[in-house]
Amino acid sequence: MFRHFDRKQQRELAGCEANHIICAKRHQFFFFVSGVTFSYGTAGFRADGLKLSSTVFRAGVLAALRSLKTGYAVGLMITASHNPITDNGIKIADPDGGMMAQDWEPFADALANAPDPQSFVKLVLHFAKEENISLSRESSAVILLGRDTRPTGESLLEAAKQGIKCIIGSVALDMGIVTTPQLHWMVRSKNMGMKASESDYFMQLSESFRCLMDMIPKEMTVKGIVTQLMVDGANGVGGDKLEQLKTLLTGLQIQVKNTSKQGEGILNEGVGADYVQKEKVPPRCFGPNDIGLRCASLDGDADRLVYFRISKINSSSIDLVDGDKILSLFALFIKAQLHCLNKSESDGLRNVLPARVGVVQTAYANGASTDYLKQLGLEVVLTPTGVKYLHKKAAEYDIGIYFEANGHGTILFSEYFLSNLQKMGNDLASSNAGSEPHKAALRLLAVSKLINQAVGDALSGLLLVEVVLQYMGWSMQNWIELYDDLPSRQLKVKVADRTAVITTNAETKVVQPFGLQQAIDAETAKYHQGRCFVRPSGTEDIIRVYAEAFSQEAADSLARSVSQHVDHFLGFRTSQKSD
Numbered sequence: 127m128f129r130h131f132d133r134k135q136q137r138e139l140a141g142c143e144a145n146h147i148i149c150a151k152r153h154q155f156f157f158f159v160s161g162v163t164f165s166y167g168t169a170g171f172r173a174d175g176l177k178l179s180s181t182v183f184r185a186g187v188l189a190a191l192r193s194l195k196t197g198y199a200v201g202l203m204i205t206a207s208h209n210p211i212t213d214n215g216i217k218i219a220d221p222d223g224g225m226m227a228q229d230w231e232p233f234a235d236a237l238a239n240a241p242d243p244q245s246f247v248k249l250v251l252h253f254a255k256e257e258n259i260s261l262s263r264e265s266s267a268v269i270l271l272g273r274d275t276r277p278t279g280e281s282l283l284e285a286a287k288q289g290i291k292c293i294i295g296s297v298a299l300d301m302g303i304v305t306t307p308q309l310h311w312m313v314r315s316k317n318m319g320m321k322a323s324e325s326d327y328f329m330q331l332s333e334s335f336r337c338l339m340d341m342i343p344k345e346m347t348v349k350g351i352v353t354q355l356m357v358d359g360a361n362g363v364g365g366d367k368l369e370q371l372k373t374l375l376t377g378l379q380i381q382v383k384n385t386s387k388q389g390e391g392i393l394n395e396g397v398g399a400d401y402v403q404k405e406k407v408p409p410r411c412f413g414p415n416d417i418g419l420r421c422a423s424l425d426g427d428a429d430r431l432v433y434f435r436i437s438k439i440n441s442s443s444i445d446l447v448d449g450d451k452i453l454s455l456f457a458l459f460i461k462a463q464l465h466c467l468n469k470s471e472s473d474g475l476r477n478v479l480p481a482r483v484g485v486v487q488t489a490y491a492n493g494a495s496t497d498y499l500k501q502l503g504l505e506v507v508l509t510p511t512g513v514k515y516l517h518k519k520a521a522e523y524d525i526g527i528y529f530e531a532n533g534h535g536t537i538l539f540s541e542y543f544l545s546n547l548q549k550m551g552n553d554l555a556s557s558n559a560g561s562e563p564h565k566a567a568l569r570l571l572a573v574s575k576l577i578n579q580a581v582g583d584a585l586s587g588l589l590l591v592e593v594v595l596q597y598m599g600w601s602m603q604n605w606i607e608l609y610d611d612l613p614s615r616q617l618k619v620k621v622a623d624r625t626a627v628i629t630t631n632a633e634t635k636v637v638q639p640f641g642l643q644q645a646i647d648a649e650t651a652k653y654h655q656g657r658c659f660v661r662p663s664g665t666e667d668i669i670r671v672y673a674e675a676f677s678q679e680a681a682d683s684l685a686r687s688v689s690q691h692v693d694h695f696l697g698f699r700t701s702q703k704s705d
């Protein structure tokens with residue numbers, strides 16, 4: 127049942143008794159932002175943080191309904207990730223810790239754009255009826271709230287609480303300032319009946335890290351692989367949390383720069399994984415003193431991770447190790463462990479653990495990485511951009527490894543595979559304890575605890591990278607040389623209406639406007655190893671152009687000429703002309 131709407135509406139809403147009604151006023155948080163159409167997009171609602179309180183209030187109602195519908199706790203995270211500090215955003219985590227089910231997005235959009243409280247209430251009533259959601263006093267929703275370090279976060283969190291309160295009996299649990307993956311992890315753990323606090327998160331990560339480090343082969347430990355790591359915290363929440371986590375780790379010396387607590391820099395300004403990956407330059411506070419060191423960069427809410435090394439020749443350029451190379455490193459490690467498990471066959475034991483391994487990428491994955499993964503014999507699938515698509519696809523495998531080139535990704539293990547692995551581990555413990563197959567089973571089990579099963583997580587990803595490099599005895603150089611990235615270029619084109627671009631085939635082909643794809647094909651054909659696609663961004667009001675070719679000049683030139691075509695087909699000049 128609802129508070130904050132007039133009595134008649136409330137009676138209509140829940141068919142409830144008059145004495146359940148608490149407040150009859152129009153809610154202070156309900157206002158309409160004219161000229162803005164909110165869309166749930168690639169990763170929730172995003173806008174200028176000062177314009178978002180009504181949207182967040184409405185998302186609070188949405189989250190409560192989602193919890194009522196599923197019967198489990200859901201999450202509500204206030205963040206705009208790698209975007210400027212003045213932006214903010216909101217997204218909802220489903221009970222399994224993943225993104226909100228896509229079939230609720232149209233309802234989310236309708237709620238966010240309702241012009242007045244009456245139509246808002248009407249929408250909620252109608253949807254609740256359609257979805258069979260009971261708004262009675264007996265049912266109660268549980269919502270875990272989190273926010274990043276943005277200054278607008280605190281007041282937006284209050285707006286979310288007010289929205290949640292509109293559904294009587296709802297409980298909002300404020301988890302404070304957390305990384306996005308921490309909140310998703312907490313939702314998942316809580317619903318699985320496991321410990322779900324921040325210290326439980328740190329404990330699970332540090333214990334599984336220790337377990338994996340303890341099983342590093344002796345010959346690798348004597349190799350003396352560098353254990354020093356420099357991390358750029360994007361002046362955000364991730365650096366602060368890593369400072370806490372690192373006190374629980376042994377065998378790794380982490381130095382964090384650009385934490386929000388250091389108080390010098392601005393969130394995501396000249397720092398962070400998105401900046402490093404797109405600009406291919408070192409973040410602020412990294413310079414000649416860091417040349418040759420292994421460095422990592424997190425984004426503003428710590429769900430993305432990239433590695434880099436500052437070049438010896440020119441300290442303002444870097445060797446980038448992006449999400450594709452992190453994925454490749456993980457894929458090699460998983461493959462090696464599965465191979466070890468199968469060694470039990472030669473010992474006369476039956477191979478009891480066939481595993482279907484899938485690798486999921488988007489069209490932004492560097493072509494060289496896709497070739498490399500296919501050469502490893504792995505099944506590689508492309509999905510549209512946005513982790514909600516990659517995650518869903520990866521969940522179809524026994525082991526699904528997914529990464530966006532920008533560094534968002536994780537490894538998913540199916541429950542079925544994990545329970546078989548656990549059984550096999552137990553069998554090996556009694557028949558062949560300490561053997562390579564036994565260790566491989568233990569390693570895979572530890573990886574499933576270390577790497578976030580809910581969503582891509584820079585902190586858990588970073589720990590797994592460090593373990594795998596130690597396990598392989600690899601330097602940064604070995605990793606960089608895994609394959610050579612094809613030169614690429616990404617550009618943004620501002621157009622009159624980005625929704626005019628409709629794509630297909632995992633966003634690699636344009637269907638509308640007619641003729642644009644032909645123009646892209648004609649340009650691409652001019653370049654050796656050329657590949658190019660365009661798509662409307664889900665988080666910014668622009669069209670993105672991605673181009674790849676045999677040389678940097680060629681990739682730049684292909685991206686530029688295709689941008690001109692996009693501008694010609696869709697730019698402001700075109701729309702003015704057609705007006």
Ligand SMILES: CC(=O)N[C@H]1[C@@H](OP(=O)(O)O)O[C@H](CO)[C@@H](O)[C@@H]1O
Nearest residue numbers: 168169512513530532663664665666
């Ligand atoms: C090319 C690119 O990096 N796109 C990003 C970006 O989405 P766009 O829809 O491209 O704006 O933000 C998403 C959310 O963080 C992320 O999932 C995605 O990979």
Ligand SMILES: [Mg+2]
Nearest residue numbers: 207425427429
């Ligand atoms: Mg992010």
